[in-house]
Amino acid sequence: MWLFDVVIAFENVSAREAIRRSWQLTQRQGWQSLSVVIICGLLLIPPFSMSMFLSIFSVFAILFIMIAAFPVYQAIKAVIYYDLRSRNEGLTFDLDITATNPQNHLRRVMLQTPESIELDLALGGIGSRTLAWAIDQLLLWVGICLFWYFGSILYLSILLPVLTNASAAFDQGELNQWIEAIATFLTFALSNCYFIAFETLWQGQTPGKRIAKIRVVRDTGQPVGIKESSIRSLLNSIDVFFFFVGVILITVTQSEKRLGDLVAGTLVVQDQQQGANETQQLFDFSPISSQLATELVTNPQLKTITPDQFLTLRDFLGYRSQLVSRMRSQVTTKLADQIRTLLGQNNQPLALGLDDLELVEATYLACQQANQS
Numbered sequence: 001m002w003l004f005d006v007v008i009a010f011e012n013v014s015a016r017e018a019i020r021r022s023w024q025l026t027q028r029q030g031w032q033s034l035s036v037v038i039i040c041g042l043l044l045i046p047p048f049s050m051s052m053f054l055s056i057f058s059v060f061a062i063l064f065i066m067i068a069a070f071p072v073y074q075a076i077k078a079v080i081y082y083d084l085r086s087r088n089e090g091l092t093f094d095l096d097i098t099a100t101n102p103q104n105h106l107r108r109v110m111l112q113t114p115e116s117i118e119l120d121l122a123l124g125g126i127g128s129r130t131l132a133w134a135i136d137q138l139l140l141w142v143g144i145c146l147f148w149y150f151g152s153i154l155y156l157s158i159l160l161p162v163l164t165n166a167s168a169a170f171d172q173g174e175l176n177q178w179i180e181a182i183a184t185f186l187t188f189a190l191s192n193c194y195f196i197a198f199e200t201l202w203q204g205q206t207p208g209k210r211i212a213k214i215r216v217v218r219d220t221g222q223p224v225g226i227k228e229s230s231i232r233s234l235l236n237s238i239d240v241f242f243f244f245v246g247v248i249l250i251t252v253t254q255s256e257k258r259l260g261d262l263v264a265g266t267l268v269v270q271d272q273q274q275g276a277n278e279t280q281q282l283f284d285f286s287p288i289s290s291q292l293a294t295e296l297v298t299n300p301q302l303k304t305i306t307p308d309q310f311l312t313l314r315d316f317l318g319y320r321s322q323l324v325s326r327m328r329s330q331v332t333t334k335l336a337d338q339i340r341t342l343l344g345q346n347n348q349p350l351a352l353g354l355d356d357l358e359l360v361e362a363t364y365l366a367c368q369q370a371n372q373s
Contacts, residue, residue, distance in 0.1 A: 124268035135208030293365035
């Protein structure tokens with residue numbers, strides 16, 4: 001029921017139908033949706049805490065902050081609605097010539113590897129980086145709280161009684177100071193090791209970055225090592241807590257680098273490895289699709305299919321099995337009708353009453369063969 005008001009706004013349906021649609025959209029991504037709800041709730045704790053404090057002086061303070069936070073909360077729900085429809089119902093699988101790839105709105109950077117290979121990468125964007133940072137901070141502070149909790153139990157129940165019984169001249173106050181200093185140092189080490197270990201072992205990704213689909217790379221496009229990750233992690237505190245200098249630098253610099261990136265020589269980019277793997281995967285096409293593809297290659301109208309539209313076909317064929325069954329055929333029919341419009345209704349191969357999926361597969365194969373020739 002969490003998205004029912006968003007469904008009413010976007011789909012103009014009754015309240016009963018909106019509740020059904022909300023359940024329909026979230027049932028396959030229950031844990032993901034729940035995690036987003038929890039993170040949103042945690043992000044809203046500071047403004048609501050401030051409102052409770054200000055309400056002591058003015059009864060309108062809490063109302064003002066609640067009104068200010070409500071649009072942000074609803075905007076997050078709208079983004080989740082769009083994401084769920086894209087995942088479950090293939091909302092973004094559209095060959096409309098006016099549709100653009102969302103990554104086209106991101107800043108891009110050209111990198112040259114030591115092998116003189118040029119890489120065109122989309123930068124991570126401040127929104128994705130903020131999401132990744134919030135998730136990582138949540139996981140990190142859960143780990144730190146567990147560390148202090150179990151460390152306190154270990155100290156009070158085992159270490160302190162042993163030392164007290166061992167020496168009559170035992171100075172408990174001095175020991176407490178040493179324990180606090182050691183625990184503080186270990187907390188600092190844990191908070192830095194989290195980012196260093198994950199970014200080094202996961203090729204520039206932490207759990208938050210993996211969820212946000214971004215990764216850290218060197219200025220040469222190569223994966224980061226322990227040196228780059230260490231510099232970024234050690235300077236993270238300055239970027240965040242020193243008047244948010246990192247946010248300012250990400251906003252004003254052309255390559256969206258915070259202070260840690262500038263010193264370490266790194267970039268945060270969109271994770272395109274998944275897309276590269278999908279490009280290399282082999283689809284199981286029917287013989288009819290393969291035969292039709294050889295005929296469509298000679299169609300002069302095939303050139304009207306843009307690279308973005310070709311990638312849409314590729315992504316659809318790779319993701320089709322994950323769509324809900326009721327939308328799978330609808331999206332296939334929509335794409336097939338758009339292909340017929342692009343290639344010409346009077347084209348002989350298209351006038352044979354082909355299955356919609358075979359036409360989509362044949363068009364993808366034809367574009368692939370045309371690009372390779």
